[in-house]
Amino acid sequence: MSRADDSPWWRGAVIYQVYPRSFADGDGDGIGDIAGIRSRLDHLCTLGVDAIWFSPWYPSPMADAGYDVSDYRDIDPVFGTLAEVEALIAEAHERGIRTIVDVVPNHCSDAHPWFQAALAGGPGAPERDLFWFRPGRGPGGDQRPTDWIGEFGGETWTRTTNPDGTPGDWYLHLFAPQQPDFNWDHPRVRAEFEDILRFWFDRGADGIRIDSAGLLVKDGTLPEVRPDQPHPFHDLDGVHDVYRAWRRIADSYPGDRALIGEVWLPDRQRFANYLRPDELHAAFNFDFLGCAWDAAALRESIDGTLSAHAPVGAPATWVLSNHDVTRHVTRYGREDTTFSFAKKREGIFSDLELGTTRARAAALLSLALPGAAYVYQGEELGLPEVEDIPPELRTDPMWPRSGYVDPGRDGCRVPLPWSGDEPPFGFSPDGAASAPWLPQPAHWKDRTVRAQTGDPHSMLELYRAAIAIRRAEPALGDGELTWLPAPDGVLAFSRGGGFHCLVNLSGAPVPLPAGGEPLLASRPLDDDLLPPDTAVWLRVAEPAGTAPV
Structure with missing residues (x-):
């Protein structure tokens, strides 16, 4: 690191x-x-x-x-x-x-002991307060408490059956019905x-x-x-x-x-x-x-x-x-x-x-x-x-x-x-x-x-080479970044210590900086050109006093 x-x-x-x-x-x-x-x-x-x-x-x-x-x-x-x-x-x-x-x-999970106790204890079970149990809307409570859409899509409420077999309250699940939501107000x-x-x-x-x-x-x-x-x-x-x-x-x-x-x-x-x-x-x-x-x-x-x-x-x-x-x-x-x-x-x-x-x-x-x-x-x-x-x-x-x-x-x-x-x-x-x-x-x-x-x-x-260089480079990991001038479609930045990264996302090769020494490239370079869809890490001599800002 x-x-x-x-x-x-x-x-x-x-x-x-x-x-x-x-x-x-x-x-x-x-x-x-x-x-x-x-x-x-x-x-x-x-x-x-x-x-x-x-x-x-x-x-x-x-x-x-x-x-x-x-x-x-x-x-x-x-x-x-x-x-x-x-x-x-x-x-x-x-x-x-x-x-x-x-x-x-x-x-x-709906198999969690708290939720199982909430179901088994019926409407008065204290464990129900640990979740979001609510009565339904409409006659007989047959409609969901809200029309919220879940994080997986679909409905967010499932109706329970009371211990006596009658329809019960609904419980909230932003994901699957088998994943009841906790009540974080408790x-x-x-x-x-x-x-x-x-x-x-x-x-x-x-x-x-x-x-x-x-x-x-x-x-x-x-x-x-x-x-x-x-x-x-x-x-x-x-x-x-x-x-x-x-x-x-x-x-x-x-x-x-x-x-x-x-x-x-x-x-x-x-x-x-x-x-x-x-x-x-x-x-x-x-x-x-x-x-x-x-x-x-x-x-x-x-x-x-x-x-x-x-x-x-x-x-x-x-x-x-x-x-x-x-x-x-x-x-x-x-x-x-x-x-x-x-x-x-x-x-x-x-x-x-x-x-x-x-x-x-x-x-x-x-x-x-x-x-x-x-x-x-x-x-x-x-x-x-x-x-x-x-x-x-x-x-x-x-x-x-x-x-x-x-x-x-x-x-x-x-x-x-x-x-x-x-x-x-x-x-x-x-x-x-x-x-x-x-x-x-x-x-x-x-x-x-x-x-x-x-x-x-x-x-x-x-990946092995890149992570090894990252560990060895003092400028990499946490720190600062300085953007460098670059042609359209190219990302170029310095991390200090003469370390530069260039990524060519344009459709044509672009020239590499003069005097840069390649440390690692994502694919072979074309002499002094960086091909499209290619990244390169370079060591470039920086003028004295140059530092990321």
């Missing part, structure tokens, strides 16, 4: 997201697990990452791939045991790798999650990633969503009280424990409010993730991000893919290279060769920008979205809830290929009884870790 010795690790870290179900399968049941992760830690060590963020691994009925949690203090048996996780955290620390645990505070909910944070910090976790961080607090009057009124459950001011309390807990532990929010907000100022000095340490930059492969759009996103973070002194984060979005190799190969859930579709042509070329350049861009960078498992292998999963094998609830229009997120969650010429490509041990839980494309044989290791032209070796 390139940073001053006294700068907290999370300000400039390269953080690798592990989606446990799809990373590595240790016991041969076709599902990734803790044993598999432990067996592949050396891959992450060789890659050079500073920290690992683990997507949820808690006991869960898996209605939403583990984001429906029934117990926040244990591990689902499909993944292993709590003792194995404690060993994993220790083994990562031995390799100099920190760990970030995913906490899901907006909602739980002090017991707040105390519970504060204790959950302590539980994981006590076990050595270095950070907490907070799922759906802007949704926790709701307007208890349940107004409908109207364009001229504050949203009833997006980014209400009361959510900041929650994170101020969490920050006090994190700050009470040694070793720079970090809180990292999943905050989807178009308003950059509202986004920055989560990063005030007494709230979250960092938040995901979805503006950059969804941005088009276009120089002007990317520069505006970068400038907007840095300007929003500057007043609160928080580091920016740079994300290209994660477990919820179409992989960027596929996005960048399409005519429309932006991303939003509103238009997520399959069957749109993607030139994967072009997408891969651009993804290589995007890797160097994101790893050169100031702040922390996130790598989603498989992006270091150049994996594309898998878009031909048979409908009967899809598991994501977004698929049925969209009326079978949105393909869901399974395509970016296909198990990783490690070695070999045919599935399961080393994801499961030899002789495994079960196939991987999602099918791997046969052509991934050229994208395995083993096939790419030692190939200087591979995506894997590009």
Whole structure:
């Protein structure tokens, strides 16, 4: 990690997201697990990452791939045991790798003991106050309490049946019906999650990633969503009280424990409010993730991000893919290279060769920008979205809830290929009884870790080289950026110390700066020209006294 010795690790870290179900399968049941992760830690060590963020691994009925949690203090048996996780955290620390645990505070599983007690106890159960139970509208209460649309699309209220068999109240779920929302106005909910944070910090976790961080607090009057009124459950001011309390807990532990929010907000100022000095340490930059492969759009996103973070002194984060979005190799190969859930579709042509070329350049861009960078498992292998999963094998609830229009997120969650010429490509041990839980494309044989290791032209070796240079370069990671003059369609900036990054997003080659020494390029340079869709890191002699501003 390139940073001053006294700068907290999370300000400039390269953080690798592990989606446990799809990373590595240790016991041969076709599902990734803790044993598999432990067996592949050396891959992450060789890659050079500073920290690992683990997507949820808690006991869960898996209605939403583990984001429906029934117990926040244990591990689902499909993944292993709590003792194995404690060993994993220790083994990562031995390799100099920190760990970030995913906490899901907006909602739980309908199998959670609190919710089960709320159902079993009927209308008078005190546990109902921990959720959003409300009578319906209209005669007999047959109409939903509101017409709110869920985060997965579809309805947000489900009616219960009373213990005597009569129709009962409705409960709120911004996601799937199996994910009832907590009532964060209740002090017991707040105390519970504060204790959950302590539980994981006590076990050595270095950070907490907070799922759906802007949704926790709701307007208890349940107004409908109207364009001229504050949203009833997006980014209400009361959510900041929650994170101020969490920050006090994190700050009470040694070793720079970090809180990292999943905050989807178009308003950059509202986004920055989560990063005030007494709230979250960092938040995901979805503006950059969804941005088009276009120089002007990317520069505006970068400038907007840095300007929003500057007043609160928080580091920016740079994300290209994660477990919820179409992989960027596929996005960048399409005519429309932006991303939003509103238009997520399959069957749109993607030139994967072009997408891969651009993804290589995007890797160097994101790893050169100031702040922390996130790598989603498989992006270091150049994996594309898998878009031909048979409908009967899809598991994501977004698929049925969209009326079978949105393909869901399974395509970016296909198990990783490690070695070999045919599935399961080393994801499961030899002789495994079960196939991987999602099918791997046969052509991934050229994208395995083993096939790419030692190939200087591979995506894997590009990531390894880039992260190694980032660690060695004092100017990289956290710090400042200075834009440099450049032709139209080209991004050019300095990070100080003579380190320059150039990215050519135009349709024609452009000249490289005179006297620049290439440190790393996303693909071969054409003598003194930078080809289209190519990034290069350069060492350039700077005049005395020149420094970033």
